[in-house]
Amino acid sequence: MILSSLFIARTDNMGRGVFTNQAIDAGEVIEVSPVIVMSDAEREKLDATTLHDYIFEWDGHNGMQCCMAMGWVPVYNHSYTANCDYDMDYDEENIIIKTVRPIQAGEQLFINYNGEWNDEKPIWFDVKV
Numbered sequence: 001m002i003l004s005s006l007f008i009a010r011t012d013n014m015g016r017g018v019f020t021n022q023a024i025d026a027g028e029v030i031e032v033s034p035v036i037v038m039s040d041a042e043r044e045k046l047d048a049t050t051l052h053d054y055i056f057e058w059d060g061h062n063g064m065q066c067c068m069a070m071g072w073v074p075v076y077n078h079s080y081t082a083n084c085d086y087d088m089d090y091d092e093e094n095i096i097i098k099t100v101r102p103i104q105a106g107e108q109l110f111i112n113y114n115g116e117w118n119d120e121k122p123i124w125f126d127v128k129v
């Protein structure tokens with residue numbers, strides 16, 4: 001399920017992103033995306049490809065794994081002050097995106113790649129080595 005007001009468009013500096021053409025209330029589920037769960041061995045192979053940037057940690061019933069979301073989840077850009085959050089539904093093998101504050105029409109939707117919408121810990125591509 002993807003909310004009908006969502007669309008994908010180019011951004012100025014982040015490639016593509018997910019936007020809305022209508023206002024959305026706080027706490028609204030805007031996407032339920034099925035996932036493909038992969039093993040640690042498959043994860044090692046994915047880590048050597050561009051797909052590494054689009055997979056999620058998946059700590060379901062079978063230990064630490066990874067998953068690839070099949071909806072628009074891989075297109076949501078990162079923000080440390082995200083306007084959306086995501087939850088893992090391990091039983092149904094879905095990622096659920098919901099708003100954490102009211103969203104205005106035309107606004108880009110962001111998730112925090114740390115897993116918590118307001119977690120300011122630097123993520124892998126912002127870590128200075």
